[in-house]
Amino acid sequence: MNGHLVAPEPTGADKWEVQLRKGCLELAILAALWSGKLYGLEVLRRLESDSDLVVSEGTVYPLLSRLKALGLVGSEWVESDAGHPRKYYTLTPTGRKRALEMAAIWARFSSSMSRLLTPLVPHATPTREEADNL
Amino acid sequence: MTDDAQATIEAYLNRVRGRLRGLSAEDKREILEELHSHIVDKAASSAGQTTLAVEAALASLGSPEDLAREYVTDELLSRAEVSRSPWHLLDSLFRWASMSLAGFVVLLGSITGYFLGAVFILVAALKPFHPETAGLWFSQDVTGDRTFSLRMGFGTVPAGMREVLGWWIVPIGLLVGLGLVIGTTQVALWCAQQYRSPRTMRHRR
Numbered sequence: 001m002n003g004h005l006v007a008p009e010p011t012g013a014d015k016w017e018v019q020l021r022k023g024c025l026e027l028a029i030l031a032a033l034w035s036g037k038l039y040g041l042e043v044l045r046r047l048e049s050d051s052d053l054v055v056s057e058g059t060v061y062p063l064l065s066r067l068k069a070l071g072l073v074g075s076e077w078v079e080s081d082a083g084h085p086r087k088y089y090t091l092t093p094t095g096r097k098r099a100l101e102m103a104a105i106w107a108r109f110s111s112s113m114s115r116l117l118t119p120l121v122p123h124a125t126p127t128r129e130e131a132d133n134l
Numbered sequence: 135m136t137d138d139a140q141a142t143i144e145a146y147l148n149r150v151r152g153r154l155r156g157l158s159a160e161d162k163r164e165i166l167e168e169l170h171s172h173i174v175d176k177a178a179s180s181a182g183q184t185t186l187a188v189e190a191a192l193a194s195l196g197s198p199e200d201l202a203r204e205y206v207t208d209e210l211l212s213r214a215e216v217s218r219s220p221w222h223l224l225d226s227l228f229r230w231a232s233m234s235l236a237g238f239v240v241l242l243g244s245i246t247g248y249f250l251g252a253v254f255i256l257v258a259a260l261k262p263f264h265p266e267t268a269g270l271w272f273s274q275d276v277t278g279d280r281t282f283s284l285r286m287g288f289g290t291v292p293a294g295m296r297e298v299l300g301w302w303i304v305p306i307g308l309l310v311g312l313g314l315v316i317g318t319t320q321v322a323l324w325c326a327q328q329y330r331s332p333r334t335m336r337h338r339r
Contacts, residue, residue, distance in 0.1 A: 061168065061201075062204040062205040062208040065212075082174065087167070
């Protein structure tokens with residue numbers, strides 16, 4: 001993760017990472033919308049700033065449409081100062097419920113994986129500074 | 135915004151529009167309006183509303199063809215999650231097929247799978263009405279060529295054929311037929327998912 005590959009050839013691990021990130025994207029979007037309505041570009045920025053999930057823009061908009069078709073998010077057009085309307089998304093009650101369920105599954109899964117991976121990733125345990133900040 | 139920049143956006147959106155065939159007019163309008171507002175916002179946030187900034191915004195959205203395809207396959211997946219009906223799936227597959235070879239291959243495979251499944255189910259259903267002629271028949275000609283044929287029981291059976299399963303065709307035909315229909319749906323959805331996956335994320339290094 002720290003710049004060791006400049007132009008990564010798709011290796012087995014790279015492909016796996018892409019799949020893994022892809023699998024998380026739906027939950028990531030629902031989580032980004034948890035605290036209020038956002039328009040598409042704000043969702044993208046939230047994902048980039050809060051999660052290091054670098055997302056292809058051409059994926060997020062179709063996915064938002066899909067989440068809407070599934071009834072997990074709703075949308076409304078709001079006029080903006082920029083002179084054009086923006087499409088804001090909000091979680092529906094079904095979407096909130098789905099996000100909670102997915103988050104619970106994620107928390108269980110990631111804590112058991114971390115336990116299992118401790119011997120492989122010595123730095124995965126908090127460093128002294130991180131521990132001090134807790 | 136300059137006229138040039140406007141024109142660049144319009145050209146891009148027109149290419150997306152051309153590839154969104156089959157979606158409802160309302161869906162198309164929403165998609166295009168949302169993309170338009172994204173592009174303008176994105177360009178404004180970087181270098182202002184110049185052609186250069188617009189081009190950068192368009193580049194990070196990806197090609198209009200890829201973008202439209204993603205909308206169509208995403209629609210396919212969401213429909214399938216709401217309804218597993220083969221009609222809905224085929225309808226979306228037709229659209230996908232009209233824009234990519236992969237979609238075309240999946241469509242052909244799905245039609246074959248559904249057709250075979252339907253034949254098995256029909257034969258099973260018609261057996262009670264044509265007890266003497268419907269079912270799975272087998273023949274071997276003088277050269278040793280073996281032929282199996284599924285007959286719905288209309289008309290007469292050619293000489294030299296014998297029935298293989300008898301009344302077992304009813305449970306077996308229903309089971310195999312349903313299996314084919316369900317299997318075809320699963321495989322088609324799996325293909326759509328695979329197709330979607332590679333460009334979902336890019337790496338930050």
